[in-house]
Amino acid sequence: MPVTNFSLEDPFEYLAGFNAWHQTETAPGIIPQGTTFLQKGKYGVYPERVSGTSFTVPRKDSKQTFLYRLLPSTCHDEFIEAIDHPFNASFAHEALNFKPNQSMWAPIQITEEDDFVTGLRLIGGAGEPTMKKGVAYYAYTAGKSMPKNQAFDSADGDMCIVPQKGTLDIRTEMGNLRVRPYEICVVPRGIRFHVSLPDGPARGFILETFAGHFELPELGPIGSYGLANVRDFEVPKASFVDTDEDTELLSKFAGTLHRATYRGGIFNVAGWHGTYYPFKYDLGKFNAMGSISYDHPDPSIATVLTCASEVPGQAVADIVVFGPRWVVFENSFRPPRYHRNTMSEFIFLVKGSFGPEPMPAHLEGMFGLSNTMSAHGPSAATYDHATSEELVPQRIDEKNMGLMFESCYQIGTTKWVDTVPTKMAASPAGTANLQKVHIPE
């Protein structure tokens, strides 16, 4: 750290910077100068626009991109519900189960026959994509790449994809990204992508937000830099595949997968410019902040990206990272204290542990949900250790990485996740042996 030492190189080139108006073309003149829509584009490229916000939102929030492609997006037949696809079967329009509990699960098995789309499983969520309000949390496991001529998109929201195991090569309409464990990637609503596996089986988690878009958190008194820095976000350069082989489009719309056939290759964008695009970020570059005097700070200090709600300061979803850092606060109870929060917390472990206390290696990939106001905190053993250990500076090294999706919503869980065999005991069981305090008269 501060840059992750990845075992697998990234072969792709990127533009740098979050929220900039980027432009990238595969040959000079693809992007017209002095106008957006030439009467006829260079080589005859078709102009197209994709909007991620309504046209009239404040300029600072506007997300619009202009594409120049070999064929427009319209060249497909009618979308039909993909009722035979495992994705729809796994969702089965089931009602979510809302419970005021903390729940924990050990890692789920990777099914070798699945690809990124067939291996998507809805863990839980809240709200309604048709009203553009709410979130969805997924686990994915994949043992193979998606079929070559297939593309997926979600018309329901932006997807933040977090690999826990295995690398994803994500070809998008705007270009290619390689996303490895310790990196995160966001593919915005409606942007088509294909996932292949350059490094074996893969497992990870996805946060989909039905409302708004991910933004960097305000820094307040921290100042003008720190946490996730603007220049460390990487945006793909334009790259296209010229093929006459048709593409199977798989589009998630209102929570259901639909299928259509597109004439030729959908990844045919020869140039683009705008503010609406996928991006990735190396969590190793996160500039962690924390207490250098006393008391465990609130986890909001570790927010990488946030998606705002209508309430100032209250997130639809925060993406929070617990990675390498020093723990130095003095005369303090260092683990997260027992707590009940109005924000729900979905945590998962990429590697090692969330904090100074080591965790068994077989738990890498575990995940858990502490719902709105569900009580949770350290186990009895952790409490005993934390209240008796000598408080010396502790370094949580680069072998450790955990994340949290924090949301203002109560999260319902699916029948699938409530019945997976890896369900584990949670905080109530872990604190059953705590001694009751006696205050002398």
Ligand SMILES: [Fe+2]
């Ligand atoms: Fe918590």
